[in-house]
Amino acid sequence: MVDSTRRIFNSWLAATAAATAACMTPASVLAQAAKPAPAAAAAAIPRLRIVIPANEGGGWDQTGRALGAAMTAAGAVAQVEYENIGGKGGTIGLARYVEKYDADPDAVLMSGMVMVGAVALQKPAVDMSRIAPLARLTSDYEVVVVKGDSPIVTAKDLIAKMRADPANTIIAGGSAGGVDHMFAGILSRAAGNTSALVYQPFAGGAQVVSAVESGKAVAGISGYSEFSENIASGKLRAIGVSSKNAFMGVSSVRQQGVDADLANWRGVFTGKAVPVQRQAVLLDAVRRAVATDAWQKSLKRSNWDGYWMEGKDFRGFLELDQSMAGILTYILKLKS
Incomplete structure (x- = not known):
């Protein structure tokens, strides 16, 4: 049994590292792809709410506010509002977001590995299947x-x-x-x-x-x-x-001498009931934001790595992370 759980544990670490490496878009390529031609630049979203499922000052808060600043710097969003809803690894904020903003075309939610783990441990009534992934942004x-x-x-x-x-x-x-x-x-x-x-x-x-x-x-x-x-x-x-x-x-x-490494990731999601066409508009705003100097400076200041994923790559990574978080929680005997 010990050998079996060790193999599962090491496989999870290797798989998540491989998924990150395989899906990562180099910053230079992303910056080039994310810059639309002047004539094709989308109109700015008038107002966007970024819901941060944590208290002010932490990693999600820093990432969400850096993203908002970069969106305005890119001209992708005219005005950004922030809403902090802390508690229980983001699961309280997740439930509130689904309740209030599930169909809101002008609201996005910050999330990441912390929420994945919290959902696996707590098994709340509202889980991450209730939100739509847009993009993975950072790793640290x-x-x-x-x-x-x-x-x-x-x-x-x-x-x-x-x-x-x-x-x-x-x-x-x-x-x-x-x-x-x-x-x-x-x-x-x-x-x-x-x-x-x-x-x-x-x-x-x-x-x-x-x-x-x-x-x-x-x-x-x-x-x-x-x-x-x-x-x-x-x-x-x-x-x-x-x-x-x-x-x-x-x-x-x-x-x-400890045979393990682990990276934390953060990303941005939207409501499951937001139309696919609007999700594409929100994703484009995020793409434009991460191509700005403001975003690159935020990465450097906070010592984050810019790990970009979107579409099927991000969805596949998320499915793997969610399925294996439960196994890791069991192996490590984590308790709430």
């Missing part, structure tokens, strides 16, 4: 941090502590079932005791930072952009990242 990596003066220096040190004293090795991160929780489960699995993982979920990166700095959590997991200021100030120390290679001067967990 999980960073593991400890307090600046912590005796834990490497990922191996953290795993050793998780193995020796799991009950007192509290890991702070985002919503239950999300990518932070998944990566905590991967570390716990490396320590040989997934059932003993003590994971404390928070609604945003600021709370994760506070938990680690106050000593209420031994380590924290989130995207680099949510920790960068505190890492630079020395209040936090990064001890590993979930990429295959070093990232932002931090060695990867894989390089430290």
